[in-house]
Amino acid sequence: MIKNYIKIAWRNISKNKGYSTINIIGLAIGLACCLLIAIYVQNELSYDKYHVNKDRIYRIVHDYKDISSTEQHQIWGNGPIGEAIKADFPEIEKVVQFSGQTSILLKQGDKRFQEENVFFMDSTAFDVFSWKVLAGDPHTALKNAYSVVLTESTAKKYFGDQNPIGKTLEGGLAAGRADAGLYTVTAVMADVPANSHFTFDALLSMSTFRNARPDVFNKEGWDYVDFYTYFLASKDFDPVKFDQKIPEFLKRNLPTNENPNAKYNFHIEPLLQAYMHSSADRQPGTNGSYQNLYIFSIIGGFILLIACVNFMNLATSRSMERAKEVGVRKTIGASKSNLIFQFMSESLVLVFVSSILAILLVMAFLPFLETFSGKHLNYSSLKDGTTWAIFLFTTIFTGLLAASYPALILANFNPITVLKGSYSNSKGGILLRRVLVVFQFCLSIALIAGTVVVFSQLDQLQHRDLGFQKDQRLVIDYNFDDKVNNNLEAIKSTLAKDKDVLSVTASRTVPGTFFPNAGTEIMSANGTMSQFAPFLYEVDVDFIPNIGLQMAAGRAYSRDFPADTVHSLVINESAAKQWGYSNPQDIIGKQFRQWGREGTVIGVVKDFNYLSLHRKIEPLALRLEPSSSRYLTLNIQHVNQPETVARIGKLWNELVPNRPFLYSFLDDNFNRQYEADFNFRRLFTAFSGLALFIACLGLLGLVTYTAQQRTKEIGVRKVLGASIYNLILLLSSDFIKLLAVALLIATPLSWMAMKKWLDNFAYHIEPQWWMFVFAGFATIIIALVTVSFQTLKAAKANPVDSLRDE
Known part of the structure; x- marks a missing residue:
């Protein structure tokens, strides 16, 4: 019997090529996405587990x-x-x-x-x-x-x-x-x-x-x-x-x-x-995000559910075609359990074929996942027993889930009713299909809305006013070399003579690179010397104007004040507030002690985002200490940038022959902090697009089947004068209504989910209503494009062919 079930299953797949192709491709993509996400999650959870102890x-x-x-x-x-x-x-x-x-x-x-x-x-x-x-x-x-x-x-x-x-x-x-x-x-x-x-x-x-x-x-x-x-x-x-x-x-x-x-x-x-669960600062390496793992796991589940919904929708909608077969089988003695087992077997054959295709898709797209995620994933990941156990379980579970409802429906047909030809789709089955379509597109709309929010937030990261100028700043890393620091002013002066160099500064740190803390005592608002440990930038006299910092009170370091080299300190507004001064002007002239240096606070710069926008601006001290510098930052003109960099590189090799010319741009240095966020965006967008594609595959199958079922109705309406526009509207209107319901359900759910994701950023956008409306209209337009070919084909069909007696 099992051999017979498999043979019948294969015949049905061969007979209904369109239906089978949609199901196989949808399930294959769903399973492939799940396997890819499982590989990614397993890799994230495997950190440091190779140590014996x-x-x-x-x-x-x-x-x-x-x-x-x-x-x-x-x-x-x-x-x-x-x-x-x-x-x-x-x-x-x-x-x-x-x-x-x-x-x-x-x-x-x-x-x-x-x-x-x-x-x-x-x-x-x-x-x-x-x-x-x-x-x-x-x-x-x-x-x-x-x-x-x-x-x-x-x-x-x-x-x-x-x-x-x-x-x-x-x-x-x-x-x-x-x-x-x-x-x-x-x-x-x-x-x-x-x-x-x-x-x-x-x-x-x-x-x-x-x-x-x-x-x-x-x-x-x-x-x-x-x-x-x-x-x-x-x-x-x-x-x-x-x-x-x-x-x-x-x-x-x-x-x-x-x-x-x-x-x-x-x-x-x-x-x-250490990797996944630590929230402490100053890590020796990068940290993972448990939240992102949850998000990708949920997306993988969504994609698989959408593929299962497609299978259930198409199987139940085509139940009329199998009704007489069920009636005959029951009449000659097939039990309910025999029928359930038969249809389950057919489902598992489909899933088996899909799983083979899924493995091929994983092997083809694993390098892309490695690029998108920024992780070292290779084909050796496919040797992991846990990953394959998850995939096998997911495959079997998918087959049983997708086939359970259709199998039970078909097995419960009344043989007398179906053999008389009086059986029709039940209201319960139609309602279920509508609910499943709404569920599919709820997920699709939520994922599209999430993609819009992610893109908008990361766009802000790149274009927000950070309080300093990071564009057109060429940074040369000479790694504290004393031969440079001992001749700093002469080297700066020579570089500044280049026609495209506007200014040059030296510092131990630039935004986006490492900086230390410094135990610092300043006279607080209550008149006592209070100690905190603000972050520290060790800079030269040109640093503040070179990167465009603005003064909130007092003045910047100046060559006109020789005492600045040992008796002056500049801080930011957050540091002034930490010492109890809400008005930055009030801290000017207050005494300070820091790393063996004593003097007065001469200036307060306006807060600028020298940290990633994941974090609020922290207290910062800018100490005049050019001898501790590691970087030269050149403000260069935009024109002829490649030629300017090449010219400066040649000049550098003449000035400092013992050091290689290692350069970068300040905006690239700073944006490197968001590498994990951009990887997240790429993965989120890719998997969201796949989820929508699978949903549209299912919609295409349903519209195709609906058009076939309503062929005679379409013919009668055409004979009575219905236009092609009227017929397209007839075939599409039910699905548009379901998409509208999906939009109403998906909007509040996706808003709450994305609001929680945005809370990871100290500075973030607020989700706007248009983002969710855009997601809804985008889904509707994509759905209409998906079904337009089939509805147009049905509307243009010759009514004579559809009304001819069988």
């Missing part, structure tokens, strides 16, 4: 509370805590600390590259983390000062196919820097897996840093922030008991001169929460 690795999260009781949580913290917790907690087996991400110019022969993704790291790194070492001893590789471990790809870049162990790389080239010196390659490791919450291209021994700055690791160095601290706990480690011991630990170890205006604490966070 992943369940026993934790990291320190540093908690800072200021006098206003505002608490901040940072992964980036002090150095002394590493040795202290190892000494005080026997349940900690190994501690590994590493610095903030470091940039270093490495040279080997005539090869030189500025490596941006480098860390100083303790020798215990390979005892805690499960990175694969290809050559060298992992236990001693980072033990000695000026040792370096290279990843495989970095080693090949410098040494090709040679064995690099024991060879040297010249690093730093900036006198006085901890990273300057001759490094010996002690090990080569496999490239860090892409599903790691932080990655790197090389590791420098932390002992190099410790030798250069021993003061920041001693018991008085708790205020110096530049390290990440991870540890491997014993198998019987209890996080709750550990947390209970922290207060006593801090009493024993914090220096006695702890800042009275701020409170320091810490807690621990499991490694497996």
Whole structure:
């Protein structure tokens, strides 16, 4: 019987090619989308799980509370805590600390590259983390000062196919820097897996840093922030008991001169929460978004549901064609269960064919998903057993769900009624099909509206007035090179002579790049010296006018005031408010102390968005410190930009032959913060478009079948004088009404969903009514275009053919 069921199923598929094609393509796209989304979600959830001791690795999260009781949580913290917790907690087996991400110019022969993704790291790194070492001893590789471990790809870049162990790389080239010196390659490791919450291209021994700055690791160095601290706990480690011991630990170890205006604490966070669940600032790498995973999972479910709805709609609408077959089968003894099993078998055959096509679609479009998502996804993702288990379950579930209602309907036909020819579609079946069509287009309208909102928000990110000028700013990265900083004014003057260069400034930071915090005391509104730790920009005298900052009070730094170099400070409006001055003019002339410097506040710049628009503008101090600069920012004219950049590059190579000409544009640097958002937009748009396409496929099938069922009615109306316009309106009006109902339902639901997504941005648009109206009209127009060919064909048909007796 099973063989017979499969044979009958295949005959029905072959006989009804149009109906079968729509179902197979719709289901295949739905299953392919689900598999692609499953691969993406699995990849996001797999971060850091390759470590052997992943369940026993934790990291320190540093908690800072200021006098206003505002608490901040940072992964980036002090150095002394590493040795202290190892000494005080026997349940900690190994501690590994590493610095903030470091940039270093490495040279080997005539090869030189500025490596941006480098860390100083303790020798215990390979005892805690499960990175694969290809050559060298992992236990001693980072033990000695000026040792370096290279990843495989970095080693090949410098040494090709040679064995690099024991060879040297010249690093730093900036006198006085901890990273300057001759490094010996002690090990080569496999490239860090892409599903790691932080990655790197090389590791420098932390002992190099410790030798250069021993003061920041001693018991008085708790205020110096530049390290990440991870540890491997014993198998019987209890996080709750550990947390209970922290207060006593801090009493024993914090220096006695702890800042009275701020409170320091810490807690621990499991490694497996680092990528997806951590909300702390100053991460060593990028973070994922659990919300985005939910959104894509829901979209995948929507797409599959739309495909299932198509199947159910078409199957129930065509039930009349199978009615006599059911009647005959029941008459000769087929039971209800036999019929249900038969129709379920037919459905599973369709789903099986669809699943094969879906796998082919996944293999074809996986590279596009990799590009859209910005993730390292490849065909090896298809080897994951969990992914295939999900796909198999989804395929079977889809087949059973899509076939359940049609099978039950067909199995319940009364054989006497259908064999008399008096059976017709029930009102219940018609109502169900209408409900399913409304459901389909509710989802489609919601996804289109969501796409409009996402595009509008990200358009604002690119075009919002940020309070500074980021266009036409050419940024040269020379990585703190002392040969540049010692001749800064001369180099700036030479570059400024170019006919297309309007101004030049130097700074440690530009918007979109790294910046530190600075413990700063300023006389508050109540007359006391209060300390906060605002973010810090170390700039030269030309920085404020060069990037177009506006003054809210006081003045900018000036060469006319020599005291500015050591006795003046400029802050932003948010910093003035933090010290209690709602009117920025009132803080002008107030005393300050910051990093060994004392003087008065001379100016307040208007708040500008130096952070991503995901975050509110934070307090900022702009310290005049050109000797700490890393970047030169050139304000250049728009005309002949490529020629200008080439000319400046040639001039740079003459002025600073020891440094490569590494440049970027300030707007690109800043927009790089939104890379994850733009990836989200691409994925959201692509999957939304697929959902609408599948919905339109189903609509096309329904309209085609409706036109076939109403052939005689159309013929009679044409004979009685109905125009083509009247007939098209007749065939389309029912669907337009259903789309209007879908719009009314989808609008409030999608508005609430997108409002929640927009809350991730400190500065966001408000969803507008026109966005949802646009989504509704777009859906209606796409639906009309979809059905227009079939309705026009039916309306133009010769009534003689349709009215001729069978």
